[in-house]
Amino acid sequence: MSVLSDYRKREQSVTMSTEVAGLGETHELLTLNIGPHHPATHGVLRLIATLEGEVVRDIKPIIGYVHTGIEKTAEDKQYWKVIPVIERMDYLSYYFNPMAYCGAVETLLGLEVPPRAQYLRVIHLELNRIMSHLVWLGTSALDLGAMSMFWYCFRERETILDLFEMSSGQRMHTRYFQVGGVIEDIPVGFAEKVQAFVDEMPTRADQYADLLEKNEILLSRLRDTCILDEQTLLGLSVTGPLLRAAGNPWDLRKAAPYSSYDHFDFKIPVGSVGDNYDRFRVRHAELYESTKIIQQALDGLPEGPFIADDRKVVLPPRHELATSMEALIHHFKLVTEGFRVPEGEAYYPIEGPRGELGCFVRADGSAKPARVHMRDPSFVNLQALAPMVKDAYIADLIATLAMLDPILGGIDR
Amino acid sequence: MPDASGLEAIAQELRDADPTSVLGTTHSGGRAEIQIDPERNVAVLEHLRGRGYSFLASLHGVDYYPHEPRLGVIYELLDMTEVDRISVKARVSTDDPRIASVIGMWPGANYPEREVYDMFGVEFDGHDDLRRILMPEDYEGHPQRRDFPVGGEPVLFTYNETDGYGADL
Numbered sequence: 093m094s095v096l097s098d099y100r101k102r103e104q105s106v107t108m109s110t111e112v113a114g115l116g117e118t119h120e121l122l123t124l125n126i127g128p129h130h131p132a133t134h135g136v137l138r139l140i141a142t143l144e145g146e147v148v149r150d151i152k153p154i155i156g157y158v159h160t161g162i163e164k165t166a167e168d169k170q171y172w173k174v175i176p177v178i179e180r181m182d183y184l185s186y187y188f189n190p191m192a193y194c195g196a197v198e199t200l201l202g203l204e205v206p207p208r209a210q211y212l213r214v215i216h217l218e219l220n221r222i223m224s225h226l227v228w229l230g231t232s233a234l235d236l237g238a239m240s241m242f243w244y245c246f247r248e249r250e251t252i253l254d255l256f257e258m259s260s261g262q263r264m265h266t267r268y269f270q271v272g273g274v275i276e277d278i279p280v281g282f283a284e285k286v287q288a289f290v291d292e293m294p295t296r297a298d299q300y301a302d303l304l305e306k307n308e309i310l311l312s313r314l315r316d317t318c319i320l321d322e323q324t325l326l327g328l329s330v331t332g333p334l335l336r337a338a339g340n341p342w343d344l345r346k347a348a349p350y351s352s353y354d355h356f357d358f359k360i361p362v363g364s365v366g367d368n369y370d371r372f373r374v375r376h377a378e379l380y381e382s383t384k385i386i387q388q389a390l391d392g393l394p395e396g397p398f399i400a401d402d403r404k405v406v407l408p409p410r411h412e413l414a415t416s417m418e419a420l421i422h423h424f425k426l427v428t429e430g431f432r433v434p435e436g437e438a439y440y441p442i443e444g445p446r447g448e449l450g451c452f453v454r455a456d457g458s459a460k461p462a463r464v465h466m467r468d469p470s471f472v473n474l475q476a477l478a479p480m481v482k483d484a485y486i487a488d489l490i491a492t493l494a495m496l497d498p499i500l501g502g503i504d505r
Numbered sequence: 506m507p508d509a510s511g512l513e514a515i516a517q518e519l520r521d522a523d524p525t526s527v528l529g530t531t532h533s534g535g536r537a538e539i540q541i542d543p544e545r546n547v548a549v550l551e552h553l554r555g556r557g558y559s560f561l562a563s564l565h566g567v568d569y570y571p572h573e574p575r576l577g578v579i580y581e582l583l584d585m586t587e588v589d590r591i592s593v594k595a596r597v598s599t600d601d602p603r604i605a606s607v608i609g610m611w612p613g614a615n616y617p618e619r620e621v622y623d624m625f626g627v628e629f630d631g632h633d634d635l636r637r638i639l640m641p642e643d644y645e646g647h648p649q650r651r652d653f654p655v656g657g658e659p660v661l662f663t664y665n666e667t668d669g670y671g672a673d674l
Contacts, residue, residue, distance in 0.1 A: 156638060163649065165655070167651075199535055199536075200534060202534070326560060327612050328611075328613035329562065436533065437567075437592075438534060439536065450563050452567075452581075463567045465566075475612070475613055504639055
């Protein structure tokens, strides 16, 4: 007797249930484990979903799989050496993390950042925001079955990474932002390349819209799914595109401008319904607005120093080391001991690609921070997943998770 | 951030409601902070919430080692209409680190409170799901405390898997 027929024989011996599938007394809940390693969870996220048929009745996210203790590590490093580690928290917003951190340290030091440095920061922050949204758009579209979007988005992302490489030497985790400004002025030819990108980006964003907005599958999966109202979102401390999609135009770049954001003219895209489609539209519209900000920052880029000239905090220019004893001493002290920050606490919030990214720094007067805490938007926003997907289909759960845009590096830190 | 007199006015309002609730205020470097009695955190936060500071932007813990009481729970509140921030700090000791949960006011305090519990060991009374969030469930100790050593983390191999995390620390 062959193996196959043996299997068929055993199959026949199984008594199949004669009950009609559907809701009823015998209908039971199924607990389904999703992740931690799953392409649709956008990182190492584990979800325990309680399903009734195809409907999600409850969901519990389990996190901590990529917790690396960055906040603890930061307490053991000098202020300027903290920058590379905190960049690795939310690995798609590696200009935002140091911006929040440097902002907090600068507040504690009472350090004024020169205008050119502020503009250079804005250019890089907004390039980073576009880059982050492109990764989100590409991977989310991939989750919803639109594979080619991934390649198009990553093509433009490559252009941005090339720009980062040009200005800082690194494509990711660039360590470009320093306490007091930026590490280097932009190289010759950078402005032209950014200009070429800024000219191209709106057309590309139009093309994304053409590809997606007329796609019946995508629209029916996003429209009117997983709506969450503004008040619930506010109670859950949700910020960023998710809150704006529900109609609340809260954006720290407008509400409490930092780093010269008040110099630029841009709009805040808001949604009206608060469904997944609005979340998609808000982020897509932000691509255009960020491009506008970069254009204005590029046109109005002021002359002057790219980093503050406080020699007790900022490294002296390289060429001075050969001629000035004082510069050499400062350089030596800054590299070996680092700079000391007067006692105090600061919380510096900025508008990250996913919402309010706040950095809390407590200084105890030494050269190392006594506490660094990142209020990461992904961590807080993840709490909105359960109320969003309750009583929705499991397919909508995947779409909602994509539209939530969680970055597990930021959640787990 | 309210100005120095505005902060004092808010502190006075809180003192009028309950004379023991406010322990002090700090206004410096762009930060307005009220230090409160940890026993009365819910009443104070409810008052501030009614006053317009209705958004809980962040909740985090701090260890003030070697100062006593060592642990601090900081609430960063935000008034979205006036675009104004205020910080509320409650200090608890490591002997009995206990403070009331604010989940009733802000459901979004759930994860941050779990994080503070995980990292500093502060117990939030009234939190219905106070479990570790970032560290493994069977982890011993609260790693963000200042007297918790960096490094020396035991790596789990087959021979020591029965010992549990931190057994040889």
